[in-house]
Amino acid sequence: MxxxxxxxxxxxxxxxxxxxxxxxxxxxxASLREECPGCDVVVIDDGSSDNTRETLKGLTRGVTLPCNxxxxxxxxxxxxxxxxxxxxxxxxxxxxxxxxxxxxxKLLAAMQExxxxxxxxxxxxxxxxxxxxxxxKSTATRRMGIRFFAxxxxxxxxxxxxxxxxxxxxxxxxxxxxxxxxxxEDFPEVEALVVAHRAGLRIMEVPVVMAERSAxxxxxxxxxxxxxxxxxxxxxxxxxxxxxxxNF
Numbered sequence: 386m387x388x389x390x391x392x393x394x395x396x397x398x399x400x401x402x403x404x405x406x407x408x409x410x411x412x413x414x415a416s417l418r419e420e421c422p423g424c425d426v427v428v429i430d431d432g433s434s435d436n437t438r439e440t441l442k443g444l445t446r447g448v449t450l451p452c453n454x455x456x457x458x459x460x461x462x463x464x465x466x467x468x469x470x471x472x473x474x475x476x477x478x479x480x481x482x483x484x485x486x487x488x489x490x491k492l493l494a495a496m497q498e499x500x501x502x503x504x505x506x507x508x509x510x511x512x513x514x515x516x517x518x519x520x521x522k523s524t525a526t527r528r529m530g531i532r533f534f535a536x537x538x539x540x541x542x543x544x545x546x547x548x549x550x551x552x553x554x555x556x557x558x559x560x561x562x563x564x565x566x567x568x569x570e571d572f573p574e575v576e577a578l579v580v581a582h583r584a585g586l587r588i589m590e591v592p593v594v595m596a597e598r599s600a601x602x603x604x605x606x607x608x609x610x611x612x613x614x615x616x617x618x619x620x621x622x623x624x625x626x627x628x629x630x631x632n633f
Contacts, residue, residue, distance in 0.1 A: 395473035397424040397493065400463025402456055402552075403480030404431040407440040413482055414445045420486040421493075427466055428480065431459040456552070457570035464556070464565040476555040483521070484553040488512065488593040492555040495591045508560040508586035509578070511546070512553035512593035520594035530614050534575055537621065542582040546590065549575050553593060560586055563630055572617050576624055583629035 399417060403410060410428065417426050427446045430437045432453035441447030448462060460477055467475035474496055478484045492512055499507035514522050515531075522528060531550050538546045552574050556564065563584050569576040581588055 395497075396471070397421070397474045397476065398463070398467045398470070398472040399424050399426045399476050399478050399489075400460060400467070401426065401428040401478050401480045402431060402459035402463065403428050403433065403437055404453065404456075404459070405433045405435045405437060406480035407433070407435045407437045409482045410437065410440055410480060411444060413478075413480060413486070416486040417478070417489075421489055424476075424489075425472075427463060429459040429462050431455070455570050457568055457573035460552075460573060461565065461568040464561055464568065467556075467561050468565040472561065473558060474555055475561050477552050479552050483595050483597065484512070485594065485596055488553070488595075491591050491593055492553070495589070496555050496557065499589070506587060507589045508557040509581050509588050510555050511548060511551050511578075511588070511590045512595075513548035513551060513590040514593060514595040515547040516590060516592035517594050521597045522595070533614070534617060537618065538575065538578050541579055541621070541625070542588055544588055546578065546588070548590065549578055551595075553595065557586075567630055569620065569624075572613070572620050575617055576620055579621055579624045580630065583625075584631070585629075 399421065401413070414426060417424070427448060428441055430441060430447055430449040432450050438447070438449050448466070450459065450462065463477070464475060476489065476492060478486070478489065492510055495510050496507065499510070514520055523531070531548065534549045535547050538549045560581060563581060563586065564577055567580055578588060
């Protein structure tokens with residue numbers, strides 16, 4: 386029995402944050418339905434200026450934010466839906482096509498296999514493109530930045546992390562409760578790992594293959610990449626200064 390088949394007994398919500406991804410969404414949603422027939426899908430339209438909102442009509446469940454909140458606000462909206470509607474697991478799959486739906490089974494299977502005697506041994510599982518062979522691994526400059534953050538996060542979280550900026554991840558109920566109320570707007574992927582670790586949640590990675598964007602272009606250019614490199618360590622430091630979340 387595959388990981389996807391077993392999760393039909395659990396309720397899984399796939400959260401797709403999308404900003405100006407009208408061209409990629411139809412193919413992505415169709416592929417999600419084919420690869421994950423037992424999962425529910427919600428697309429969070431982050432105030433897109435293209436026809437993303439119109440594309441979602443009749444395609445899948447969609448939530449349109451009144452303005453662009455950024456990836457953090459869009460994803461947190463999905464986590465809040467998962468919490469409110471009592472899902473067992475919630476997964477982020479980006480709307481640009483970089484997270485192949487065929488790879489979802491690896492995250493689902495890992496989360497299912499982490500549950501022993503009703504108690505999960507992992508709360509947040511990240512799909513890492515650097516633990517697998519082949520696939521798209523971004524530019525050399527970005528890989529250097531990711532490597533820097535990986536070393537930093539591995540030391541803080543006391544577990545090996547190779548892909549801290551990966552948004553391809555799955556959350557347990559505990560992680561959903563935590564991140565539905567505490568999720569960064571600017572650097573959510575990296576900071577979420579710190580927040581989860583300090584709250585006592587267990588983090589692990591599984592190898593996945595990622596692809597290039599199927600349409601459009603990244604909003605993070607050379608200048609934003611530099612700003613990202615400078616601001617993320619500061620954001621992590623500020624997160625470490627805050628009191629850890631409890632009772633998750």
